[in-house]
Amino acid sequence: MKSASAIITAYNYDIQKYMEGQRLSTKVKKSLLDQLEKAITEAGESFYKLFPRNTKRTEVLDSIMYLLSGNGICKIESKTLANKVGCSVRTVYTAVRHLKESGLVLVAGLADGQNKYVFVLKSHANFKQIMHEVFFIDDLSEIEAVENGKSGENVPAAVSSIDQNAEPIAEQVAGHIAGLENAETVGIQGVEGTNPSFNLISLNINKQENKIYIQNAIENELAETTDHQKELEQINTYYTNDLQFKLYNELKYGQYHQQLKQNASILGLRIGSNCTPKSYIQTLQAVIKINKFLIAGGVVRESIPALFTRIYQDIRRVCEVKKQKPKVREPKERTRTLPFYDWLNE
Structure with missing residues (x-):
């Protein structure tokens, strides 16, 4: 059992077991954001005051909730989030602080890594199991005790030294991270949904050429992706097995x-x-x-x-x-039989 005064941490290997094979979903992410907005509103606060539209703080939130849309747990470095969104680490901390205060997400740290957040979705069906198998906590009151402790107690070292009362500058951005809406099916609709310029109906080509065309288009899109989150969105769109x-x-x-x-x-x-x-x-x-x-x-x-x-x-x-090659059977020994001759009666 962990002490209530200790920082809640977990080891990379224990976390990775829950992250492997997960399927992230933009639809689930949207549902989580709706739940978060509802919880903040019911607590008597404005969601858009904490997460203003078209700001990098909101993009940080969007990235975290997407990573949680799979198995309910994720790990990421504060600097990685900052670089992904193109903002300061202070902006990342502010977004995480507001997310933590909502009570919907547990914010912990990585024990054997440098300055990495570990986020766990409390409403996920795996939450109790994650607490037991990843954090080795069975008494959930310990979590509440830690979260009600000192502000910034479980913030990674990279951001714990920042003035926690400072308000970040609301940096304007062109838009939110684009998500691929269809995370279940693959085919013409999936490609068209990603890029409207794919109008395969107008192409006078046969089915085989269609298939090759789509395959090349998808592979080119995957090859050009350098953002890990975007890559996860893409494979969740195009993978069906x-x-x-x-x-x-x-x-x-x-x-x-x-x-x-x-x-x-x-x-x-x-x-x-x-x-x-x-x-x-x-x-x-x-x-x-x-x-x-x-x-x-x-x-x-x-x-x-x-x-x-x-x-x-x-x-x-x-x-x-090897499967189709017939087995060579050795010829059976044939015994030579002589005709019967009744020499006694002869």
């Missing part, structure tokens, strides 16, 4: 070469929505081959996705040949 998410998380958080990590979203897309446990094993075989090649100093003349597809198809082809 749990094994696609599994491969993405395996590459992103596993011990793989940096080039594989950078192409994780595209490789997850390439294994397809019809990926099976058997073909997933073949996928890992291809990934391991590429990883060994890169670690040995190999230079990929083609793109990583193209190399992956070629090796993956070769592995599948070999497996199919």
